[in-house]
Structures are given as C-alpha cells and as structure tokens.
Amino acid sequence: MAELTNPERRMLRAMKNRLESWSLEEILETCDWSDQAVAVSAGHGLSNHGYVKMSETSVTDVILGEEGEKAASSGLLEARLWDFIQSNPDATMRDISSNFERHEAGPGVGLLKGLGIEIQGGSFTCDDPESVTSAISERTEFIKSPSLESPLYSHFKSRKNLVEMVEVVTRTWKVTKSGMNIPDEDLEEVVRIAEITPELLQTDTWKDAQFRPYDVSLEANMPRSGRSHPMQALIERIRSIFLEMGFSELVEDYVQTAGWNMDALFIPQDHPAREMQDTFYLDNPKQINIDPKTLADWKAIHEYGGDTESTGWGGEFSEEVSQKGLLRTHTTVNTIQYLAQNPSEPCRVFAIDRVFRKERIDRTHLPEFHQIEGIIMEPGANLGMLVSTLKTFYAKMGYPEVRVRPAYFPYTEPSLEVEVKWRGKWLELGGAGIFRPEVTEPLGIKDPVCAWGMGLERLAMLVLGLDDIRQLYISDLEWLRNQPIL
C-alpha cells in the first residue's frame, strides 16, 4: 500500500462508506474540513494512487469583476446617483460633481440618461421615476447573484470590469475497488513530524510519531562560508612541497636596484628587457646606493669578464644605471642577494612571491604576478641533480611526467625549459638552469647554483579552467564562492 498523508487517509476512510460519487461539499462536511484546497489535494493524491476515481466537469459561469465587487459592496453607480437625486430633488449637475468622484460623474450621468432621465438647464427631470427605480433594482439584483441566463447579462458585459466569464470546474470522486480493499486500520491518522524542534524532543509525542519523509533531490540554500583564495591555496601546497624537500623560505622586498635585479645576473645593460617599456623604474626611490666594491666587480665582469674566463659583454658599464630603483622583475633578485651574503654555505632556498613587469592589463597579462623559485647550492651540484629535483617537485604537485629541453636565460648556462604532462598534453611549466660563472664568481660563490622557476598564475588558470587572468585579482565573488577548495 502506498504511503498516504493524513488528509488522504481521512478522505478515503470516509469515502469507503459509500460507493456513489462524492461532491466537494460532501467531502468537506464528512471530513470536517473548511479548506477546499485540503480536500482537492487529498483527492488528487488518492486518485494518483488509484484508490479513487476523479471526474471533472467544467461549466462556464459569470462572476463579478473588480468594479462589480465594488458595486456589490457600495451599490451600483446609477443606484447611488438615483438615490441622491431622489433625496435632493433640486440637485443640479454641479451638485453631482461636488458629491461624487470626478471619474464617476460623467459616466454616471450617461447611465442616468440611458434610464430615461433628462437634464434640462442643469437639473434632472424624469417622466417615470417608478420604472427607473425598478430598472435599477433589477440591476442591483443581478449584481447580488449574477447569471448567464439573465437578460441583463449582455448589459453588464458591455460595462467595464463589472462581470467576467469563467470556467468553473466541478469535481466528484468515487472510491475504486483497490481503495475499498484498504483496511480501515491502515487509514488511521498518525502524527507526522516535519521539522524536529527542541520543544518536540522535550515531550514524549515524538516517540509514537512518524517523521515525514522529504524529497532528498530538492536543491536547498547553501550556508555562507569563508574560504581561501585559490591562489593562496595553491601557494600553500607549493610551500609544503618545498619544505618537505628541505628548502627554506625567503621573503624579501619589492623595491630593488637595477644592479641586483639585472647586473648581478649578467644581464647586459643594453638588454631589451631592461628598457622603460618592460620594467617599472622608480621616481621614489630614484637611486639606491650599492657597495662600490660590488659595482666595480660588476663593471669588470660586464666590460671584459673581470677575473673570470669570460669575455664579458664589451661596451661601457654604468654604475648610475646599476643604482636605479625599480620594482623587482623576478624573485632571483632576492635569491642572488641571499647567495651573496652566504657565498660558502650550502643552501636550498625558495621564494613564492609577487614580481612586476610593465604589462597592460588584459585577458592574459597583469603588471604583477606570482613567481615560484627554487635554488640549490652545494658542492658538486649539477644539471642531473637539478633535473632530478624538479622531477620530484612536479611529481609532488601531481605531474609525474616531466621532460626538459634547451632554453636560454641570460644568467644560466646550461638553461632548460621544463614541460609537464597535464591532462594528456605537454605544457611548458617553468625554466631552469645553472647560474653562469659571471654571476657567481664575483660574489665569491664557489659551488654550482641550480635554479628553477615558474609563474603561478598560468598554473592557477589551468587548474581553475580560467581564460581571463583578471578573474584572479578582480574576482567575481560568486565565482570565488563556487570554486572547489584547492
């Protein structure tokens, strides 16, 4: 037997006493209901289960419209006017205007004319007041019980909003054989609980009650919750990988010198990337002093290779250019200073932080973004060690397939590009190399320095399926709320 609601149980139990059809009124009376909706809904339920058969007949009827309802409560306009004229036999048009609403006076007089009342010199005359009174009272009767059969129907139909036509559905229900087969004891009404409240649980009623089953497929409102930005989550994952692999974390300033950002890394002073259109230089601080000994070493290295076996870049090196203030264009500006301060201690360090490039904001560019960098310096560090380490790094990120190929960076030699297999496709995901002797030797660094790095936003966009980098920094809050927690 299907699970029935309490109203269905009551209705079926009543209907089992009589095999003939039941009208709505009969159901309401027998079930002791006042709300038609309860009966109709129970009837639908039972009919869906096949316990009753429902028949519907529909007839056209007339009911009162908006104006009709008003007339029913305060009287038809012509009735009110006629009453006024009869109790004020000297009434003039002017009196009508001052005693009735402006929108009533005009149409009202029209109605009176239709009933045979005339206006002469501003006052009302009528030949047969009796017939007017009786015509009006017939109309008033119609309003009390409108009927399609009434000869007045066509009159009211022509007046605005007084009556309207409706389809009236009349339902009857008849118990079926399968309805009859349900024993009365299964139709006992039970206490069925929707919301479980503390008050309920403090009584004993819940013990005999049934809990109403809910439709578990219905969507509900989600609670508002706080969460990390996906970039933060990604940064935390990568931080843990570096820390697991024995790398220490470096956090340094955005404001740097051209000298440490570029000269220390053997980027020639006439390199295109150093120009105003690629790097943000600073008005404040315009210049930052660099130790003269360091400047002299860089000058020698750049011009002729200094004490190294290098030929240098040739040309003239400017100490002034070197001391220009800028917004760092990579985190290597910080790792190189760390190495300069600790030239003979083996180290593994990493940085995950923002860098700045002079880029116009569009779907794929931002003037600032995150860079990840890892550095290994120790006796015997080599390219094989670098590649093995970054394979471990990317495997821990979830990308076990890694391949490398030659690349060029001004401050590493050899240099390589790292590609990882991401969802079946090879993807460039970073660069790596060993610092050139022109970079390390002037700083007193004896051991090879392996370095690798990558931009974080590109990975974030891939992971989040974004095609517009701006979404990461000028986020739509609904979008943020709907991202998976990384």
Place this chain on the structure above:
Amino acid sequence: MPTINVEQSLLRKLVESRGRVHDVEDLAFRLPLMGTDIDTCNDEILDIEIFPDRPDLLSPETLFHGMMPFLHNSPPNPRLPIKPGTISMKVSPALSTIRPVILCAVVRGLNIDEDIIKRLMDHQEKLHFALGRGRKRASIGVHDLAKISPPFRVEAVDRDHSFIPLAMEHEMSIDEILEKHPKGVDYAHLLQGMEKVPIILDSNDSVLSFPPIINGEHTTVTTTTRDILIDVTGLDIRACESSLMLICLQLSILGGQIESVRVNGCDGKDWSLNGMPVEHKVQRDLVEGILGNSFTDDQIETAISRMGGIYNGDTNGTLSISMPRWRFDILHPIDLVEEIAIGHGYDDLSYDVPKAPLTAIPRSDGQIRRRVREALQGLGLIQIQSLTLSNDKDQFDLMRWKPDGEATRMTNPITTEHTILRQNILPGLMRLLAANRHHDLPQGVYELGTVVIDHKNRDRVAFLVAEKSGGFASLRGRIQGLMRDIGCSDWTLEPIENGPWLSGRSAAIMVNGVTIGQCGEIDPNISESFDLNVPMSGAQIDMNALSSVVSDPVH
C-alpha cells in the same frame, strides 16, 4: 625574442640539395631539442622563436646551416670560405670617437631574385635587433658593387654635408636626414651630441652610406646585382664581426663567393675578414662536474659535431673545441658545456639528489598569517587578492588617510590607476565590492597582503563586510571573534576620528598600549566615492604590529 618565418619549400630544397630527406614531423619534434621554440610547423610554414644566444639561426639559410649537422648528421662546417680580394677601405682616425668599428667584405657571383632580396633585408633587420641592439652595437649596409668604385674610404663629416639618401630624389644634408627622413628620425638618437658623423665614400666621392642611418640612393641591390659589398659599422667588434659573417654565410649558401676587403681601421691597423673557426678550451672537469656525467671522447666529438663545431681532442683534461667565429654567444667555457649538453641530448642526464644536510625553515610569520586567515574564514569572510599597484587617490585622498612614511612611486606607470605601491589593503576591498555590486548581500571579504612603506615590504590584513543590518555591533563581534581566535585578550577599542570611518562609530584597536589597527563603520560619504551605497563596516590591521604584541599560543 625574434621570430622567423621560413617556407618549408625553401628548407626542403636546401635539405634535398644535400641529399637528405626533409621530414616536417621530425623537424617539429627535434628542432626544439637544438634550442628553439616552435610556434608553427606545418607543411607550408615553419615559425620559430630564436633564442638570443643563437643569432646564427635568424635567416632560413643560416638556420639550414645550423640544423644540418644536428638533424641530419651532416659534417659540421664551422669555416667561412673566403678568397683574398684586392679591394680596400681606409677609415679616418676621426672615427675612433664616433663609430670605431668598421668592417667590410664582398660577395661575388650571385644570382638574385626578389625573394632573395627580401630574405636578405629580413636577415639584416633581425641582426640589427639581436646583435646590433637597434643598430647601436652593429649596423649593416649592403651595396651593388657594380654601382660603386673602389677603393673606399670612411670619413667624419660635418652635419651640413649633403647627398641623395635612399628613397629620396634630391640631396639632403645630414641634419635634414636626421630630422625628416623616416630612418633618420628612427635612429637620430644614436648620433646625438656628435658634431661630426660617419660617411662611407667611393673613389668618385659618391656616398655609399651614412651609417648607421641610411645608404646612398644609387647603391641599391636589385635583381640585376651580381656582386655585393657589405659594410658593418658599430661600437662592438664581436657584434660587428658576427653580423658581417652571418650575412656572408647566408649569401655563400645562396652560391656567392666571399672575398675579403682590406680595411685600414681608425687605429691605423689593417683588418680583413677571417673565416677560420675559433679554438676554445674547456676543462673536462667543468663539463663533467656541471653535467653530472662522464663522457667518452667519441661522445664529445659527436655532440660537438652536431652543434656545428669540431672537437680537436683532450690534452691532460683540457678539451679543445673549434666553433664557428660567428658564434658570438660563446663568452665563457661554460657555454661549451651547454653545447656538449645539447649536442649529447638533455634526456641522457644522470640521476642525482641534493646531499647537503639542511633543515627547511619556513618564513617566520607563516604561523600568524595562517592563524589570522583561519580566524577570518571562520567568521565567514572570503579571501580575495588585489594588486599592489595603486594610486594616491584610492590609498589616501578618498580614505582620509595620510601616507605612512615614504610611498614608493613609479617613473613610468602605464595608467593613472597604478602610480604607487599600496600602503593600505582596505581600498582594494572597497574596489572589489564595488565591482560586485550586482550580487546579493551580505558580502564579506578579507585580504592579507603585502604593502610597501618606506620602500620596505610589510603585511597588512583588512576585512570589509556589506550587509543590510548589523552595524557597529556586528563589526565589534567580528573583532572580538578575531582577537579570541588568535588568543589575544588584553585588547581595547579607543575612539578615533581619522580615516574612512563614520565619526563616533570607529576605533583604534589597541593591545597593551600598541595600536595594531583601526575599525569602524564606513562613512557613507566614503562609500559613495567608491560608487557603493550599502552599509559597510570593516577593519585594517598591521600584521607586523599584531605579531609584535600577540604571542604564539604553542610557544
């Protein structure tokens, strides 16, 4: 990085002329292993990015020369075949302070069509960019030798000297060229402040070239040209020599015969083009140490051959390697280590792990940053991030705040929106909520980020909540929750009057007499200036101040 576009039909013709098969698929797979980035490689076209250390791959012909040993095991050819010539050029000593390096060579017996002229011009432009640094270090001129008469001389002339420059019909003075001729306008900066400028003349005093700006009108190379004179002038001998050699290499692959020109330089010394490779030395220990692999002599020979050089052998651990003289990029023995690595293949490197015993140390503020983030997320706030680049209006004027110490200011901002580095986080949150006006309330966001004060980084955290009701009580509840969650009980709120807050509903957050931040309801006047018209409240806290007064509960 310069990109070159090569027609596969041309490459195919060149490759097949050496009896090899041109396989586009194989090219797409293996050319990157030589150190290039392929953008497109299909049956018609090859678009590749050339790295700055391989300017010898900037034309289809020189690319072909470089890739043959690598892809097809052709014997390397690091020598440029040069026949001694009789033509000479005399450089005035006055050039030593103007454009000291002037080199010259001739290529004869060419059969030139429009395509070749175009490729020659393209190559010149790519070299001007890559080696010439915009014609500063090196600038190339090519001339139809039949239209000029040797011997040649280079002189420094005054700025009123005049001749008919390329693409013009009448004489112009040097000053006029620099002011009016399109090339003059582009490169005038290279001659700024110089009283005299260089001019190359022939024996009839007719002007070949006004380097590095423009050639004379009458020397233009056309499809009837058979012999070409190439001049390269500049500031850097290696850049000039490589440029000259690479143009010569391109023309010799097209069937030309290179012939030397004796140049008597501004220092009085004679120079003529040397096509012989350069012998470099590198210690075997450096190669094997950096690559973490040992190599047999055969392996080194194979690797170097593939890279277009010749391995001359190992003398007591010193390897001798001859590389083409135009390989301008070889500055240091380490560059040969990379040649060996690429020639050998990056896929055959040893497995090794870092061995130094080291303890990983995370950033010292890592825990307090995490605890603050967790506390704010626990209060239902969503973390956002915004740009560090900002402007005075957002940071100070609209917020009624004064700068803290010096603000870092850019010389060359792109927009007026981004002229300084931020000192406050809250304005970014206001901008973000303004961008999210169309979404339902409540909206609660926070950011923990870097600000720059006196050009030094520090961290600040701010939160901002827009909600229909709640006001100061709900703000204070959030502050209470935050302070509880980070384990701080000795804090107070003291009324303040400055900042973006509503007077009488704002406070400084104090811990043991130290101000760590501010909080309050946002003054609707301030909201309005950010195009927001919803009730908001928030706070901004300095992380450095906070961590100086709040201790770690675990410590």
